[in-house]
Amino acid sequence: MAHPLSERSQLRHLTAQLDELKQKGTHFRLRVLDDIQAPVCTYDGKKVINLASNNYLGLCDHPKLREAAIQAIRDYGVGSGAVRTIAGTMKIHMELEEKIARFKNVEACVVFQSGFTANAGTVSSILGKEDFIISDELNHASIIDGARLSRAKIKVFRHKDVAHAEELLKEVASEPGRKLIITDGVFSMDGDIGPVDKLCDLADKYGAIMMVDDAHASGVLGRNGRGSVDHFGCHGRVDVQVGTLSKAIGALGGYVCGSKDLIDYLYHRARPFLFSTSHPPSVAATCIAAFDILENEPERIERLWSNTRYFKEQLGHAGFDIGGKSTPASETPITPIIVGDGRKTMDFSRALFDAGVMATGIAFPTVPEGKARIRTIMTSEHTREQLDQALDIIVKTAKQMSIL
Numbered sequence: 001m002a003h004p005l006s007e008r009s010q011l012r013h014l015t016a017q018l019d020e021l022k023q024k025g026t027h028f029r030l031r032v033l034d035d036i037q038a039p040v041c042t043y044d045g046k047k048v049i050n051l052a053s054n055n056y057l058g059l060c061d062h063p064k065l066r067e068a069a070i071q072a073i074r075d076y077g078v079g080s081g082a083v084r085t086i087a088g089t090m091k092i093h094m095e096l097e098e099k100i101a102r103f104k105n106v107e108a109c110v111v112f113q114s115g116f117t118a119n120a121g122t123v124s125s126i127l128g129k130e131d132f133i134i135s136d137e138l139n140h141a142s143i144i145d146g147a148r149l150s151r152a153k154i155k156v157f158r159h160k161d162v163a164h165a166e167e168l169l170k171e172v173a174s175e176p177g178r179k180l181i182i183t184d185g186v187f188s189m190d191g192d193i194g195p196v197d198k199l200c201d202l203a204d205k206y207g208a209i210m211m212v213d214d215a216h217a218s219g220v221l222g223r224n225g226r227g228s229v230d231h232f233g234c235h236g237r238v239d240v241q242v243g244t245l246s247k248a249i250g251a252l253g254g255y256v257c258g259s260k261d262l263i264d265y266l267y268h269r270a271r272p273f274l275f276s277t278s279h280p281p282s283v284a285a286t287c288i289a290a291f292d293i294l295e296n297e298p299e300r301i302e303r304l305w306s307n308t309r310y311f312k313e314q315l316g317h318a319g320f321d322i323g324g325k326s327t328p329a330s331e332t333p334i335t336p337i338i339v340g341d342g343r344k345t346m347d348f349s350r351a352l353f354d355a356g357v358m359a360t361g362i363a364f365p366t367v368p369e370g371k372a373r374i375r376t377i378m379t380s381e382h383t384r385e386q387l388d389q390a391l392d393i394i395v396k397t398a399k400q401m402s403i404l
């Protein structure tokens with residue numbers, strides 16, 4: 001018998017839209033992980049080589065992080081009980097923020113519940129409707145949402161096109177509003193690196209605020225994974241640095257680094273900070289342990305990059321379009337295999353899964369129409385043997401489907 005809610009007509013328009021996705025072949029079901037986020041793990045009861053997670057450094061199940069989380073639960077319980085500004089600021093939250101600030105070599109840091117809330121909460125609170133946001137066309141959804149919430153005027157420049165960004169800045173130079181230049185440090189769908197140094201030059205020239213979202217650069221780029229600002233040697237030139245604790249750091253959260261006044265202001269005005277409960281103490285403890293690992297086990301980052309170079313090389317040799325032709329060229333552990341057609345990409349992803357490789361198909365609207373791709377992500381913990389096995393499966397499956 002159908003559930004009474006599905007008999008109602010109020011949400012029929014959603015069913016119609018889902019039917020449309022099904023027709024296009026881009027409707028998906030969630031894959032469910034049965035065990036641990038790891039290079040080989042079990043989704044939907046099937047053991048697969050995992051090329052889909054953002055667990056760059058294998059920290060999701062690192063014994064020291066597990067131990068830190070368990071100890072924090074023993075010491076401080078499982079919840080913080082309130083938003084940060086009411087009663088939910090625990091000593092361990094402050095300890096994490098101080099640790100990140102030292103690591104990033106900035107005055108201060110504030111941690112949000114996620115990278116998404118860090119971006120959306122920051123962009124929306126530091127600007128108002130008389131201001132301007134100069135934003136790369138491929139910036140993350142959380143930046144776009146933050147920009148919309150700020151009610152500032154949004155000027156979008158062509159991907160990584162610094163000259164276009166300058167044109168847009170010139171157009172609004174005589175307007176009284178503040179200008180914010182914003183870019184991802186690493187772009188999440190193509191794996192290319194934002195021109196942070198050149199955008200800093202523009203910010204200096206036009207007196208604009210400079211902001212970088214380093215979600216995919218945290219723990220990946222720069223010394224010990226300090227991110228794109230460190231990678232480009234732009235210390236002291238980026239007013240607002242956002243990072244995530246949910247990807248390479250292996251836990252959950254987002255942070256903003258900058259001046260003391262920026263952070264103090266966000267305490268007072270960033271809505272996710274003011275109106276949403278802070279992390280459980282175990283999350284903060286996990287992240288503190290993760291930054292210890294970044295500082296003390298740089299060999300993980302070296303393994304990540306050596307796997308990345310190997311995997312890209314092999315995919316290229318096999319003849320795949322891994323970006324650089326029809327799309328930006330990846331320079332990081334995110335390597336897209338461009339297929340083009342949305343339906344074919346989703347079919348390819350399902351066939352790969354059946355053959356033992358988990359690699360997500362990504363189609364419109366996440367990427368432009370005609371640029372659908374399989375997105376692969378390397379981690380430090382994949383063995384050469386696992387990579388060779390995955391490559392073998394990818395090549396065979398692609399040949400069977402006339403993709404190669």
Ligand SMILES: *Cc1c(COP(=O)(O)O)cnc(C)c1O
Pocket residue numbers: 114115116117119140142184186188213214215216244245246247252253254
């Ligand atoms: C993943 C991601 C975020 C969001 O981070 P979460 O911590 O997962 O909320 C923000 N920006 C970019 C570029 C990302 O890739």
